[in-house]
Amino acid sequence: METYEPAVAAIGEMLAIRRRKLSKRNEERLGAFIYGKGKAVGL
Structure with missing residues (x-):
């Protein structure tokens, strides 16, 4: 499940x-989620 590509x-x-x-709360949650996935991928 943790096979996310940088793209x-x-x-x-x-x-x-x-x-x-x-809403800013949704955007912040989504941003944090994407940032976390990006870090896991090595961006």
Whole structure:
């Protein structure tokens, strides 16, 4: 399950930027999740 590629994390980050109109709490949670996955991949 921990086989995320950097490209997947990058796409997720771009989607998060697109969804900036969401509540800040959701954006922060999503950002932290993506950041965590990116760190696991080695970004």
